[in-house]
Amino acid sequence: MKKIEISASATLYSDVSELSLEDKMLMDKAVEARKKAYAPYSKFNVGAALLLENNEIVLGNNQENAAYPSGMCAERVAVWRAGSEFPNVKVLKLAISASSSITKVDKPVGPCGACRQSLSEYEIKQKQPFPVLFMGEVGEIVKTESLLSLLPFSFDSSYL
DSSP states (O other): OOOOOOOOOOEEESSGGGSOHHHHHHHHHHHHHHTTOBOTTTOEEEEEEEEETTSOEEEEEOBOOSSTTOOBOHHHHHHHHHHHHSTTOOEEEEEEEEEESSSOOOSOOOOOHHHHHHHHHHHHHHTSOOOEEEEOSSSOEEEESOGGGGSTTOOOGGGO
């Protein structure tokens, strides 16, 4: 038996004022998308903004349905829209923002497991990591240098 160590690193910013201009602009777009989310059941709104290699910014937000959990997360809405509209254009960066109409979300909210898996497909496909920034409604922002750092032991097509 052999024990292995897995580690990931991230940068923690105290608020958006510490971000680079590009990162702040992308996070502002994620906030804009979040405000248009359709979340009447969970009351938890999420917005995502993808910066693509062609300088397009693709937005997504969560879309819920009364036949819960038939809705879709913001990150998957954005990445599948990007894949549909801009096939073979690389993702350079992803920003995510979340809020709730029930309570103030003041800590970073990372992508759920299903979104991590779906997003990892794009990072693997393009053979280039992309940073992921995530925050709540206010407060700290986490930035990782790669989506795969959020998903150790990821499942990919090599297993098929």
